[in-house]
Amino acid sequence: MHKDKIIGLVSFALGVITLIGASMIMVAKMAISMGDPGPLVFPYVAGGLLTICGIGLFFKSHAEEPVFMSRQQWMRVATLFAAFVGYVVLLYFFGFVPATPVLLFAMITMFSGEKKISILVRILYSVIVTAIIFLFFVTFLKTNIPQGILF
């Protein structure tokens, strides 16, 4: 199936789900003034727009398009996203200071690819960058950073 047809189906499905979801929203009539169309209008507009676009995209004639990314490239995206999810888990349990060097080390290893960067440089980079960001946010900006539930 052509990619635009798939996008059309996704848009249509999302539109229909939005329309159904909008119809289930509870509205307190007391909160709506006379003449006001209420809070459901825009969810219906969004749902309707997505549904119409879905139909339009599905039935529109489609020209051949170059492949966006190969399977191998999608795997790379999925791997990096998994690393991000892992980072969020580490942030939740251990907080910013232990979790960030791990992500930085993993990312520099992933992004450097065939370029060989010594393990010492990668460790130093991860630790130093974490320290700089920590000092900048905590000392200079005086903001909170993720603490972690275990520490």
Add this chain to the structure above:
Amino acid sequence: MGEYILAAIASLASPLCMALMFAGVVSGIIFGAIPGLGGGILTVLVLPLTYKLDPVIAIAFLCAIYVGGTSGSYIGSVLMGIPGDVASVSTVYDGYMFTKKGDPVRALSACAVANFIGTVPSMLVCMLACPVISAIAIKLGPWEFFALSFCAISLIVALSKENIFKGLMAAGLALLVKCIGMAPVCGTKRFTFGSYYLSGGIPLTCMFLGVFAGSTILLEFGKNAKADTASLVKVSRFRWPGKDLAANVVNIIRSWVIGLLIGILPGMGSGLSNVVAYASAKSASKHPEKFGKGCIDGVIAPEVANNASVGGALIPFISLGIPGDGSTALLLGALTVQGVITGPLMIRNYPSVVYMIYLACMVGAAMVLIFQIIGMPIFPSILKIPYHYLYPIITVLVFLGAFVSQGNLFAIILTLIMMLLGVFMAWAGLPTTPFILTFVLGDLLETNFRRAMSYSRNGLLTFFQRPASCVLLIVAIAFILYNLFGDKVKALISKKK
């Protein structure tokens, strides 16, 4: 007016503000120069960092990034033949030819000065035009504001000419995301699934950080498409392009006017103005055959135009609260985060912020010029910054920025989800500008629509009974219909003939 300018100058002159502006300009140029990044991503990244700053200083910092990002995009165009941003697409045609001929300094020097020439006068026009437009806009009602926002979104959607359904779908997605949380006017909870965190809606910072910065990193890693910098030439010191400028006075004025006017139109900022200015310069030239072979006229025209769009795009943004392009939409988001309510009352309610925008853009342009004059020999090094050192830092800033903006881990999870949305949009070929603009204008659109309906005696008909609202709505609908059916109608007419 004078007192606000003096106050803005006083704020600008503070060491912290100057240091931040210089940092903003330099980092804006670096991000603008690197293909795949752009100044917009930097604006998004630093947004959470500005929470702790005084709003006026934060705005100066963000404006410096905006000007630096728009200006820096030519570096990649001239040195690698790959524009750092859409603002310098046309600069590639002739700029890169100078590099191939072994004289990149001539093109780079011309670009540096052209950027300054483009920005400063456009800001002066913006400074004069905004109070006048605002004074008129104050008299407008919710009908006109709804029509104005609707028209802005429609014009941008209509730009997705190759597939208008995708433009509409991007707008629909943004509207859907915007519907999450409490509805304006009445506070009804929509699509919150009982979550306390979602009742406030999807935070602007999480959306921007995920859809733009986060998804860019994911896709750049997936494509592994680091530009080849091995063949970068050496660049010597800046050379004053006096002769080139003197020979291009008409070209500069024409390109500047094109840039300013296109900048004013919603969604058509520097990305379009540089292309139109290049085409106009070529068609008006006495030697069009030299274009594309290393003609300095073809370098100056797009670089004047893209920076003239900076002032142009700020006119509807400051006077009406309607952003002129994607970058100003990000700036509008940043102002909202700082607690500034944009719209025609912005000049009256936040004069210090408004005058700071004018001055910061002008001072930023001067800083850009100085940095480019002094730092020209290091331009190739900017393009050689290893991605494996840069992207991990950006990633950490994305996550930390999301956390800082909301103070909870749920914001980071939302950012992750927004990253997936960004990847989906890139895969589906959905244009980002209608998405940003609809998201930013979503509240304005809904609030004004509902208010207008509440105040109306004739319901929807009132929108067409008020002249300004009627004209804007007709323009918006005509644009959409023309793009949907224009080609078919043309084909039908030519068949009949």
